[in-house]
Amino acid sequence: MIKVTGLTYIYQQGMPFEKKAVDNVSFEIPTGDFLAIIGHTGSGKSTLIQHFNALLKPTQGKIEIDGIDVTDPKTNLMEIRKNVGLVFQYPEHQLFEETVYKDIAFGPKNMELSDSEIEKRVKSSALAVGLSEELLQKSPFELSGGQKRRAAIAGVLSMSPKVMILDEPTAGLDPKGRDEILGELSTLHKQNPDMTILFVSHSMEDVAKLAEHVLVMDHGRIAMHGTTSEVFAKSGELKKIGLDVPQITELTHRLIKDGIDIRPDIYTVKFASEIYKNLIKEAENV
Amino acid sequence: MFKDITIGQYVDGNSVIHRMDARVKILLSILYIILLFVIDSIALYAVFGVFTAFLVIISRVPFKYIIKGLKPMLYILIFTAVINLFVTGGETVLWQSSLWKGLKITKEGLTIAVQMVLRLVFLVIGTSLLTLTTTPIMLTDGIEKLLKPLDAVKVPSHEIAMMMTIAIRFIPTLSEETEKIIKAQKARGADFESGNIIKRTKAMVPILVPLFISAFKRADDLAIAMDSRCYNSGKKRTRMKQMKMTWIDAAASGVMIAFSVFVIIIQRF
Numbered sequence: 197m198i199k200v201t202g203l204t205y206i207y208q209q210g211m212p213f214e215k216k217a218v219d220n221v222s223f224e225i226p227t228g229d230f231l232a233i234i235g236h237t238g239s240g241k242s243t244l245i246q247h248f249n250a251l252l253k254p255t256q257g258k259i260e261i262d263g264i265d266v267t268d269p270k271t272n273l274m275e276i277r278k279n280v281g282l283v284f285q286y287p288e289h290q291l292f293e294e295t296v297y298k299d300i301a302f303g304p305k306n307m308e309l310s311d312s313e314i315e316k317r318v319k320s321s322a323l324a325v326g327l328s329e330e331l332l333q334k335s336p337f338e339l340s341g342g343q344k345r346r347a348a349i350a351g352v353l354s355m356s357p358k359v360m361i362l363d364e365p366t367a368g369l370d371p372k373g374r375d376e377i378l379g380e381l382s383t384l385h386k387q388n389p390d391m392t393i394l395f396v397s398h399s400m401e402d403v404a405k406l407a408e409h410v411l412v413m414d415h416g417r418i419a420m421h422g423t424t425s426e427v428f429a430k431s432g433e434l435k436k437i438g439l440d441v442p443q444i445t446e447l448t449h450r451l452i453k454d455g456i457d458i459r460p461d462i463y464t465v466k467f468a469s470e471i472y473k474n475l476i477k478e479a480e481n482v
Numbered sequence: 483m484f485k486d487i488t489i490g491q492y493v494d495g496n497s498v499i500h501r502m503d504a505r506v507k508i509l510l511s512i513l514y515i516i517l518l519f520v521i522d523s524i525a526l527y528a529v530f531g532v533f534t535a536f537l538v539i540i541s542r543v544p545f546k547y548i549i550k551g552l553k554p555m556l557y558i559l560i561f562t563a564v565i566n567l568f569v570t571g572g573e574t575v576l577w578q579s580s581l582w583k584g585l586k587i588t589k590e591g592l593t594i595a596v597q598m599v600l601r602l603v604f605l606v607i608g609t610s611l612l613t614l615t616t617t618p619i620m621l622t623d624g625i626e627k628l629l630k631p632l633d634a635v636k637v638p639s640h641e642i643a644m645m646m647t648i649a650i651r652f653i654p655t656l657s658e659e660t661e662k663i664i665k666a667q668k669a670r671g672a673d674f675e676s677g678n679i680i681k682r683t684k685a686m687v688p689i690l691v692p693l694f695i696s697a698f699k700r701a702d703d704l705a706i707a708m709d710s711r712c713y714n715s716g717k718k719r720t721r722m723k724q725m726k727m728t729w730i731d732a733a734a735s736g737v738m739i740a741f742s743v744f745v746i747i748i749q750r751f
């Protein structure tokens with residue numbers, strides 16, 4: 197379980213341009229959760245997630261992961277980074293090795309694992325992100341945009357973290373590349389029920405498809421935190437802070453406004469189509 | 483670390499120094515630096531210090547920025563001081579190691595060490611003051627104008643100024659990028675802080691390769707963007723902001739020249 201208590205982070209504290217990016221937030225994430233973090237640009241999402249693997253030290257507050265305080269300077273950094281994998285936005289910009297294989301092996305190598313263990317991990321994480329084996333011996337710079345992104349994600353996955361965090365993993369990809377990554381994340385979650393996955397996203401459709409819980413940030417604070425259906429049911433509040441809801445939820449809420457009696461917590465097309473079919477049937481029977 | 487570099491950082495303001503013409507400011511800064519290397523008595527350094535403090539005060543640049551500019555220099559300063567302190571030979575021995583006779587501090591060494599450190603400190607303060615009170619654009623425009631007469635001997639003054647503008651423009655971008663790459667590699671367990679010099683140098687590869695790739699990519703994009711907007715360094719470019727000298731520049735030049743004459747006279751006698 198991840199427990200965040202009173203976390204505050206101020207950039208350039210004491211300087212004329214100081215900026216409180218995260219403002220006294222507290223919440224808990226159960227083990228195995230699939231959590232989406234949403235919020236408009238500059239709301240502090242990227243700042244928040246960099247605290248989970250101690251890349252940023254909080255100005256105030258703390259984070260405990262499975263009882264270990266990762267914000268304590270005495271905690272071993274390597275241990276934290278083994279347990280908490282963080283994939284930055286546009287992670288393909290960090291690729292540097294001669295071959296994709298070596299790049300994915302960078303993390304496990306830093307962990308000083310045996311060669312056979314490294315090989316096992318590189319292969320399994322490449323497989324998990326859908327990179328075929330013959331790509332492993334290519335230069336990462338020969339890959340397509342989507343493949344590069346997936347190689348970079350594999351580079352973090354190969355450390356077998358207990359918590360996997362991704363900052364806007366689909367940003368800047370074409371629809372196909374996006375669907376592939378989302379599909380792989382979903383599979384990853386199903387195959388590793390103990391792995392906690394956090395992802396930052398701007399696409400409400402992606403959040404609706406994947407997330408079990410949603411954390412909404414606004415100006416460094418937590419505006420909402422609940423199950424995906426709970427959060428999307430409050431489309432009015434989301435709009436007030438400049439966010440959208442999935443289109444199907446938008447449609448449903450407009451129908452409710454027009455006096456049609458449907459539940460407000462609809463956010464996937466699949467579920468909606470069932471409800472709407474029943475509604476039509478009822479209407480025909482009257 | 484990169485955030486501490488104040489060269490190329492502009493602090494908005496409306497002081498007399500901010501309002502000076504960039505060309506005049508550059509020329510007076512050069513005069514300031516020359517003066518710094520002319521003087522060599524501790525008393526004159528004290529006078530110089532008072533004068534520099536006066537400049538900082540009227541510029542109304544927060545003192546913090548000046549200190550920040552000196553911070554990355556700390557090791558160079560210590561290094562300079564130590565080297566000069568022990569290497570300079572001299573007559574009056576102030577201290578001598580009992581273990582090794584060669585290791586000693588002389589009065590001359592001490593004087594030179596103090597002088598070198600003060601020179602570097604004033605050099606950094608003086609140049610920071612120039613860049614802190616002049617926008618990079620004004621600065622490069624000023625340099626371009628000053629180099630213009632050299633066009634006759636085929637010095638590409640406009641191109642030099644353009645290169646400088648671009649370089650200054652990209653310092654914050656690249657430092658942000660570097661920071662991000664360092665973080666991303668740290669997240670993968672990279673360790674930049676421990677080990678011997680060979681190990682640490684090797685640890686730079688995962689930072690430098692992505693950094694160079696992105697820098698080249700940016701350069702390429704910028705070139706295409708400039709090309710597609712028909713940029714050429716042709717002769718007839720005009721400026722949005724024309725530079726104009728005012729009475730402030732006349733007054734500043736007067737003060738600076740008077741100070742220089744004063745310093746040189748004292749230095750002579």
Ligand SMILES: Nc1ncnc2c1ncn2[C@@H]1O[C@H](COP(=O)(O)OP(=O)(O)O)[C@@H](O)[C@H]1O
Pocket residue numbers: 207208215216217235236237238239240241242243244
């Ligand atoms: N390195 C930094 N230095 C100063 N301010 C920063 C830095 N990174 C982010 N900020 C500021 O902190 C706030 C939160 O940024 P960020 O966490 O990146 O938001 P998000 O990821 O939600 O877009 C923004 O106002 C941003 O300008």
Ligand SMILES: [Mg+2]
Pocket residue numbers: 241242243285363
């Ligand atoms: Mg962000």
